């Protein structure tokens with residue numbers, strides 16, 4: 001008896017709970033995205049910043065093919081300063097990917113054969129181990145395919161997650177993937193893609209020439225550059241984003257980090273709506289929104305008056321001294337009722353905002369000199385080292401703790417020249433001990449001519465306290481043929 005009473009009581013109780021749940025469900029239609037069926041296949045349009053692909057509108061969920069190519073390439077950081085960027089799709093941030101909830105994304109990540117390093121991708125929009133990282137690890141000259149279903153709408157960061165992770169992100173390996181809700185986001189007039197990143201270089205901000213990555217500054221979070229879209233001036237002057245008075249603007253704002261959190265603000269505008277952290281909560285009438293490292297926000301506003309509106313990280317020294325400054329130029333009729341203004345255009349011009357062409361790669365035009373002196377070999381070797389080895393072994397051969405062994409004063413290097421030659425031409429895996437420290441990682445095989453291997457190793461042997469061996473092309477070809 002007691003038991004029956006208890007059961008009937010719990011039934012009433014349960015139905016009470018259920019009915020209250022039902023009324024919630026009616027207000028907010030809960031769709032199990034994992035059950036959304038796909039119809040048809042399409043190739044994803046990918047765009048480089050500040051542009052975004054066409055909106056999904058009311059298209060049904062599909063199998064969406066994404067082909068992403070990793071390119072390591074030299075680019076301009078600021079006037080007179082270049083940097084070797086590692087990129088998803090040739091831009092920093094990487095190509096924008098636009099999907100809708102329920103899509104089955106078939107993702108192919110290809111690592112260009114000219115690249116030096118293995119990479120992978122962790123997409124925060126993925127429900128699965130490593131966000132795809134474990135399934136996408138890919139060596140130069142290879143590609144990997146994996147697929148995932150988009151379950152949660154929102155704006156998500158993707159990034160490389162190959163060790164040392166911080167270094168891959170610091171070199172520009174991040175971007176955004178948008179998952180639109182069923183039916184798409186509401187229509188607006190203009191949409192743009194902006195992503196902040198912090199950069200760490202051997203020289204101070206503005207030091208000329210090709211600047212290598214500085215691991216120590218990165219660990220100390222002591223950024224030389226904090227920029228939008230990969231470089232100083234990517235969104236200023238002729239590169240400014242544009243709109244007309246009366247239009248509605250949506251900015252997809254991301255932050256790749258690796259370290260700094262952005263206080264994103266547009267001087268002279270109020271965000272009508274912010275999708276906080278890129279999710280479903282909408283805040284209204286916001287002045288400055290926080291964009292976490294590895295996070296995003298969608299901001300929307302209507303432009304009511306003409307002028308140049310300045311986009312900043314409101315940690316303001318970053319904007320005026322480190323590069324985190326962009327421009328939105330709005331054209332149209334003034335409305336004195338809204339703003340009477342003495343308009344001062346251009347007072348916030350950043351230093352070094354002009355854009356340079358990509359430098360042409362003179363190193364490809366090699367004049368073969370078979371009878372080089374030792375100092376000519378060292379000079380040529382230094383050039384090869386900067387292009388090929390320094391990403392891992394670092395500018396002064398110091399390496400990176402527990403990832404890349406040092407070449408400076410390396411007992412391993414100095415003990416056996418044939419072994420060093422073999423390491424460069426065949427690559428190396430498995431545990432080795434250098435100066436008492438164990439390393440167990442992968443050095444990819446380097447595609448260099450015998451002369452180039454000889455020159456780069458001669459440079460290494462004649463630098464940083466090593467034993468001054470002069471490696472010849474004959475020694476290299478002997479090692480090659482003995483295998």
Ligand code: HEC
Pocket residue numbers: 116117118385388389390391392393403404405406407410412413420423424428429430431432434439440441442443444446456457460
């Ligand atoms: C993708 C990163 C990477 C690049 C690029 C790279 N190396 Fe390495 N290198 C490594 C790793 C990792 C090891 C250790 C491998 C292991 O653990 O078995 C290594 C080991 C070595 C060693 C033996 C260990 C030592 O410290 O003496 C030498 C010599 C060497 N590399 C020279 C070079 C030269 C010269 C170049 C450029 C032509 C180069 N490497 C390019 C990652 C790299």
Ligand SMILES: [Cu+2]
Pocket residue numbers: 086118119120160161162168173
């Ligand atoms: Cu990477």
